[in-house]
Amino acid sequence: xxxxxxxxxxxxxxxxxxxxxxxxxxxxxxxxxxxxxxxxxxxxxxxxxxxxxxxxxxxxxxxxxxxxxxxxxxxxxxxxxxxxxxxxxxxxxxxxxxx
Amino acid sequence: xxxxxxxxxxxxxxxxxxxxxxxxxxxxxxxxxxxxxxxxxxxxxxxxxxxxxxxxxxxxxxxxxxxxxxxxxxxxxxxxxxxxxxxxxxxxxxxxxxxxxxxxxxxxxxxxxxxxxxxxxxxxxxxxxxxxxxxxxxxxxxxxxxxxxxxxxxxxxxxxxxxxxxxxxxxxxxxxxxxxxxxxxxxxxxxxxxxxxxxxxxxxxxxxxxxxxx
Numbered sequence: 020x021x022x023x024x025x026x027x028x029x030x031x032x033x034x035x036x037x038x039x040x041x042x043x044x045x046x047x048x049x050x051x052x053x054x055x056x057x058x059x060x061x062x063x064x065x066x067x068x069x070x071x072x073x074x075x076x077x078x079x080x081x082x083x084x085x086x087x088x089x090x091x092x093x094x095x096x097x098x099x100x101x102x103x104x105x106x107x108x109x110x111x112x113x114x115x116x117x118x
Numbered sequence: 119x120x121x122x123x124x125x126x127x128x129x130x131x132x133x134x135x136x137x138x139x140x141x142x143x144x145x146x147x148x149x150x151x152x153x154x155x156x157x158x159x160x161x162x163x164x165x166x167x168x169x170x171x172x173x174x175x176x177x178x179x180x181x182x183x184x185x186x187x188x189x190x191x192x193x194x195x196x197x198x199x200x201x202x203x204x205x206x207x208x209x210x211x212x213x214x215x216x217x218x219x220x221x222x223x224x225x226x227x228x229x230x231x232x233x234x235x236x237x238x239x240x241x242x243x244x245x246x247x248x249x250x251x252x253x254x255x256x257x258x259x260x261x262x263x264x265x266x267x268x269x270x271x272x273x274x275x276x277x278x279x280x281x282x283x284x285x286x287x288x289x290x291x292x293x294x295x296x297x298x299x300x301x302x303x304x305x306x307x308x309x310x311x312x313x314x315x316x317x318x319x320x321x322x323x324x325x326x327x328x329x330x331x332x
Contacts, residue, residue, distance in 0.1 A: 029161075032218065039213050055197075059289050059297050065282045072316075076309060085277070106277045106279060
């Protein structure tokens with residue numbers, strides 16, 4: 020697994036370095052927009068996976084409540100770190116209550 | 119306004135540090151060794167990519183799927199680097215170091231400053247602060263997570279879900295349908311595809327010309 024970690028790290032680092040190496044004229048608006056689209060779509064998928072997936076099934080458990088609380092706090096412009104903490108407290112609290 | 123840049127950088131560092139504890143614990147719970155979890159934070163050093171990597175491994179996905187998910191999520195760092203390059207103008211080895219510190223947080227703090235001097239300072243200070251706090255926190259989480267027991271008891275899986283939503287939220291304006299499409303594709307694919315593949319399919323959806331910013 021260590022080699023997988025190193026390989027993935029190099030892959031991620033290559034994006035970072037690439038941005039410092041390519042001349043500005045190659046950066047078109049459409050490429051910039053495509054990168055933003057990939058990010059949005061991936062993050063949305065990760066929300067679903069982290070919130071509702073259990074191996075190969077879809078479940079509704081305490082994590083769904085974490086997401087609901089997080090969405091409400093984000094809409095109220097609560098700082099990111101508090102949103103993350105509230106996500107943990109919600110899931111931990113519900114499970115402590117045996118739900 | 120240099121003082122304000124310093125305080126912003128340090129508080130962003132502390133905030134991501136708290137979140138890093140979650141990452142360390144979730145990584146350890148996914149079955150990765152403490153050194154492997156630490157290498158992710160030290161070498162990959164990009165929160166969303168790290169969580170994606172660990173998430174795929176935890177779900178029993180193949181390493182290649184974990185690597186692809188992490189890699190695809192890293193693409194936005196390229197665009198931060200393009201923005202930052204003229205601002206901080208790194209040369210030689212500094213460029214290699216600047217690249218490693220190019221993440222959501224360092225770019226955001228830099229972009230929020232008005233003076234070029236503060237933009238440069240904001241990038242370096244935030245990058246270094248996040249690096250220090252994120253890695254210390256990962257170590258705490260990876261070791262502590264093993265001692266404290268399950269990720270579920272502490273709600274760390276709920277924290278990770280909330281964290282992804284928090285990263286997505288500011289990007290939703292004008293892209294809500296794209297997000298809905300990505301989420302739907304992942305939801306539909308979960309029962310039918312190996313772990314990690316739903317995320318890659320969602321990435322493919324982004325290539326189709328619909329529902330995004332014009």
